[in-house]
């Protein structure tokens with residue numbers, strides 16, 4: 001819909017991608033505003049107030065993207081002080097922010113308390129104590145949710161599965177009640193909610209609904225003891241289609257969640273979607289440098305590598321790769337690999353692609369965990385980012401100039 005061929009040219013909305021590659025250079029991330037809004041709407045239309053949606057900033061934290069979402073009334077799920085600063089710089093409201101993460105520092109807690117965030121998602125007994133201390137020192141009361149580990153199998157890649165009891169995340173079910181009682185007793189904490197996040201790129205609703213049953217039971221139990229939990233945050237993790245997978249019907253999942261929670265009065269439901277909002281709203285453009293025939297296989301060497309898009313190297317993730325200009329040439333079977341000096345530096349294995357030097361390829365579904373995971377490895381400046389709105393393309397992050405690569409570095413003066 002937002003990335004389609006028109007007269008054999010791949011477009012982002014009404015912008016031909018070939019022209020964007022020419023104008024802004026490659027590697028280049030291109031996002032579609034219409035797709036971003038449509039993805040958001042898919043959630044928002046079946047999620048009436050007081051329920052809340054907190055976009056997971058780590059999926060794509062470009063200020064322009066955050067700003068678009070803030071204008072739609074999004075809240076934000078952050079995992080660092082840096083992400084909070086980004087949200088505020090992008091025009092997001094502190095009181096719409098939930099702060100996740102297993103190892104928040106005192107400085108991050110202080111910063112978030114001073115800004116007045118909505119809630120800290122606390123992951124351990126030790127973090128609870130630390131937050132109570134930091135809040136006491138500021139003479140504040142910290143709003144808290146406990147991140148519970150419901151121990152359900154999300155049936156996804158082990159690196160992005162977070163809800164099993166073997167993961168580093170969350171508070172074990174067996175400790176949950178005791179810790180909730182303790183949290184409720186601490187003077188500088190206000191225990192408002194419970195949350196969970198069972199993993200990412202989850203394609204079926206059933207693991208989420210199983211987790212919801214467990215979490216709702218816990219809320220009923222705590223309420224019966226007089227601990228009045230007011231919100232349940234079910235996290236993110238809704239998957240998208242990278243390779244013809246059939247993702248869950250989001251509306252159906254959201255409605256089922258609301259049904260399950262119906263008998264629990266005065267309970268705000270929250271979600272923290274990241275990938276499902278930005279994943280298919282972005283592509284990465286890369287230019288072919290060389291065709292390199294090998295003994296066993298042929299390589300297509302392109303100008304984007306694992307430093308630009310880490311997911312294939314890190315998770316063996318699949319991204320579709322298609323030429324921005326359709327041709328009648330016979331495709332050959334190639335490994336699409338980058339310029340980085342690592343054997344793990346690939347974008348796709350054994351792909352059927354017809355491309356020659358100078359052609360531009362689009363790596364699809366690169367809007368989430370694309371730019372945000374990129375690095376300067378091999379002293380490669382990070383890619384530029386563009387947001388397309390109809391027939392207009394806005395540069396939302398300039399390509400890094402070389403000098404920026406060593407910004408802050410210093411030579412050591414010789415001393416005798």
Ligand SMILES: *Cc1c(COP(=O)(O)O)cnc(C)c1O
Nearest residue numbers: 056100197200236237272274275
């Ligand atoms: C990463 C993360 C999310 C977002 O996950 P998606 O799979 O991108 O939806 C939400 N909540 C928490 C706590 C996370 O760590």
